[in-house]
Amino acid sequence: MSTGAEPGGFASAADLAARLGESGYLADESLATIAFLALEMQRPLLLEGEPGTGKTALAEALAAALDAPLVRLQCYEGIDATQALYDWDFPRQILHLRTLEAAGEAIDVDKAESSLFDERFLLARPVLRALREAPAVLLVDEIDRADDEFEAFLLEVLSTYQVSIPELGTVTAARPPVVVLTSNRTREIHDALKRRCLYHWVEHPSFAREVEILRTRAPEVPAQLAEQVVGVVQQLRADEQLLKPPGVAETLDWARALHRLGTRxxxxxxxxxxxxxxxxxxEDAQRVRQALDKILRS
Structure with a gap:
């Protein structure tokens, strides 16, 4: 996995953390260390954790720090290799055939057929794009939503960083992409894929770190309001009866909304x-409304 620069482009985990911080992503020491090692060892990075803990945002920040394009593959139930690799632009192929017919000349069938699978008709999907756009950051988001077959396909690609297109040949990455996989752990990822990756469980930030994140990402929010918002959000996360505890993104949204209303x-x-x-x-809103007075006084 390449960093978009020569190996050792970041002097240390602290150097990487500082570069991530420039884009507004505040990584703690353990996360910065494992990300630094993934870059140095050219290994994919698997991030697991609750929704809203900043897993996807790390890939975005890495792309910014490396000055590399971010290529995102959003996984979903039923996704297969075609959606990840490539497809052919069928409408344009049909138009190409009609153009040949309209030329009024005798058509060489073999030549016409081969011309249909020219590079110009190829629709590169995220994995193929990441292999061809060197350097790049490939974000495989919510891999836990895909099935076993897709995991096996992905493992093969991550082992060789190449794919075969029967009509065009084998595409090998000139410089393997930085790969970040995220999982909300709706199911267990297979051991074979985990062994290929470096792993990190991403926790919700502490009170102090979340205040720092909020003050960095939304500096317009007054310090007192930022601390109040984070305090409430941290209490909501501790409520095990909530269907979906708020993530950092919700903290930012709420603080910005309150600021827009002139709340201090x-x-x-x-x-x-x-x-x-x-x-x-x-259901969560009803539960929180009933407890707001107690939450704000605590």
Missing amino acids: DLDVATAAATLGAVVKYR
Whole structure:
């Protein structure tokens, strides 16, 4: 896996953390260390954790730090190699055939058929794009939503960094992409894929770190309001009965929404009116509204 520069482009994990911080991503020491090692050892990085802990954002920050394009493959149930690798532009192929017919000349069938699978008709999907765009950061988002067959395909690609296109030949990455895989752990990832990767469990940030993140990403939010928002969000995450505890993205949304309303000191009425920025299920909103007074006083 390449960093887009010569090996050792980052002097240390602390150097990488500083570069990530320039794009607004504040990585703690353990996350910065494992990301640094993934770059140095040219290994994929598998990030697991609850939704909203910043797994996807790390890949985006890495791309910014490396000044490399971010190529995202969003996984979903039923995804297969075609959606990840390539397809042929069928409508343009049909138009090409009609153009040949309209020329009024005798058509060489073999030549016409081979021309249909020219590079210009190839639709590169994320994995193929990442192999061809050197250097690049390939984000395989929510790999836990894909099935076993797709995992096996992905493992093969990550082992060789090449794919075969029958009509064109083998495409090998001139410089293997930086690969970041994320998982919300809706199911277990197979051991073979985990062995190929370096692994890190991404926790929700501590109170102090989340305040720092909020102040970095939304500096317009007053310090007192930032601390109040983070304090409430941290308490909501501790409530095991919530269907979906808020992530850092919700913290940022809520703080920005409150700032837009001119709020400087969070009160029950304002918190209740803006809950849609931080909790996204009706049952959660009802539960939080009933406890807001207690939460804000604690």
